[in-house]
Amino acid sequence: MIRFDHVTKRYPDGTVAVDGLTLEAPTGRITVFVGPSGCGKTTSLRMVNRMIEPTSGTITIDDRDVTSLPPHELRRTIGYVIQHAGLFPHRTVIDNVATVPFLLGTDKKQARARAAELLERVGLPAHFARRYPAQLSGGQQQRVGVARALAADPPVMLMDEPFSAVDPVVREQLQDQFLQLQEELGKTIVFVTHDIDEAIKLGDQIAVMAVGGHLAQLSSPADLLARPIDAFVAGFVGRDRGYRALGFARGAALPTTPEPTVRFGERVPPGGLEEWTLVVDDTDQPQGWLRSGPSGSPPGSPIDDAALFRGGTLATQGGSLRAALDACLSSPSGRGVVVDGDGRLEGTVHLDAVTDLIASRERAEVTGGADG
Numbered sequence: 165m166i167r168f169d170h171v172t173k174r175y176p177d178g179t180v181a182v183d184g185l186t187l188e189a190p191t192g193r194i195t196v197f198v199g200p201s202g203c204g205k206t207t208s209l210r211m212v213n214r215m216i217e218p219t220s221g222t223i224t225i226d227d228r229d230v231t232s233l234p235p236h237e238l239r240r241t242i243g244y245v246i247q248h249a250g251l252f253p254h255r256t257v258i259d260n261v262a263t264v265p266f267l268l269g270t271d272k273k274q275a276r277a278r279a280a281e282l283l284e285r286v287g288l289p290a291h292f293a294r295r296y297p298a299q300l301s302g303g304q305q306q307r308v309g310v311a312r313a314l315a316a317d318p319p320v321m322l323m324d325e326p327f328s329a330v331d332p333v334v335r336e337q338l339q340d341q342f343l344q345l346q347e348e349l350g351k352t353i354v355f356v357t358h359d360i361d362e363a364i365k366l367g368d369q370i371a372v373m374a375v376g377g378h379l380a381q382l383s384s385p386a387d388l389l390a391r392p393i394d395a396f397v398a399g400f401v402g403r404d405r406g407y408r409a410l411g412f413a414r415g416a417a418l419p420t421t422p423e424p425t426v427r428f429g430e431r432v433p434p435g436g437l438e439e440w441t442l443v444v445d446d447t448d449q450p451q452g453w454l455r456s457g458p459s460g461s462p463p464g465s466p467i468d469d470a471a472l473f474r475g476g477t478l479a480t481q482g483g484s485l486r487a488a489l490d491a492c493l494s495s496p497s498g499r500g501v502v503v504d505g506d507g508r509l510e511g512t513v514h515l516d517a518v519t520d521l522i523a524s525r526e527r528a529e530v531t532g533g534a535d536g
């Protein structure tokens with residue numbers, strides 16, 4: 165566990181970047197520092213590995229004061245990932261990752277073998293190993309940055325806006341893979357971002373900081389959305405809080421009804437089909453909705469890819485109420501498509517049934533029952 169105890173940082177020009185910060189970042193969990201520009205997130209992070217020394221207060225890792233070790237020894241136990249990866253430009257990708265274990269005394273061949281394994285784990289194909297950082301995209305460089313920080317297998321990782329400099333699609337992939345990796349590795353992570361959505365997606369707990377370096381709120385993502393502590397946090401957490409909070413809400417089982425389906429290769433029967441009919445593939449995975457009747461596919465026409473409406477999202481049985489609601493709202497038939505864990509059709513759910521589940525969950529919260 166990393167513990168900040170009344171930590172203050174005042175820079176020589178008098179700027180108070182962090183003001184009396186007290187919080188715990190639990191072992192094996194992701195703690196996200198989020199807040200507007202200049203609120204002291206980076207300063208807080210860098211005090212953990214002593215790139216910046218606090219003016220007062222103490223930081224401990226597993227009850228050991230970080231100042232009790234020389235900085236270079238301390239940093240062996242702490243991985244550090246920054247926005248533009250900060251790779252060595254004149255070393256190949258594999259040597260970037262192998263550098264720290266090599267410096268720590270691992271034999272070169274072994275360090276490279278471990279580096280190759282890490283590159284694979286962060287999702288970088290093997291043929292990138294011999295390239296130089298400038299020959300990689302921004303997202304690929306960030307993957308190398310994460311692999312490098314993991315190379316010495318440190319129990320603690322500090323990550324300062326590691327995914328901020330890449331486009332939204334790549335960013336989402338990096339976040340998903342990072343979460344998968346963390347599930348296996350269970351590192352103690354402090355992660356800095358200015359993006360509240362990223363904080364909510366990645367954090368086990370979120371520390372919202374306000375300008376002046378104050379901790380405004382420390383909560384789980386669900387609590388932050390449901391119960392922002394003051395107007396500043398409410399404003400920072402932003403719009404659609406109620407809807408976004410449903411992303412953490414798992415209702416009772418979704419009450420599905422069986423949905424008639426057709427398959428590719430079949431033809432619209434002479435009597436026609438319902439106005440909207442669900443098309444599934446050979447393994448019962450939903451592919452989209454087919455419109456029948458006067459403005460859609462006439463009887464006898466083949467059921468093929470071209471006529472499909474693919475706009476609807478899928479809800480998973482056991483998934484969030486937000487996904488269930490979205491499946492209903494995005495379905496042209498008004499019936500939300502529900503699949504099982506393997507992506508096979510389970511049935512459809514009606515909007516009324518989902519809103520009933522949402523309402524009963526809210527009533528349970530107000531009366532102190534289960535939180536879904």
Ligand SMILES: Nc1ncnc2c1ncn2[C@@H]1O[C@H](COP(=O)(O)OP(=O)(O)OP(=O)(O)O)[C@@H](O)[C@H]1O
Nearest residue numbers: 175177179181200201202203204205206207208358
């Ligand atoms: N070396 C320094 N000397 C004086 N003031 C500094 C120094 N470094 C940072 N600051 C100030 O301390 C405050 C906190 O900076 P910090 O970089 O920790 O914020 P941040 O929340 O990480 O911001 P951002 O999201 O913009 O990166 C800011 O007002 C900044 O201008």
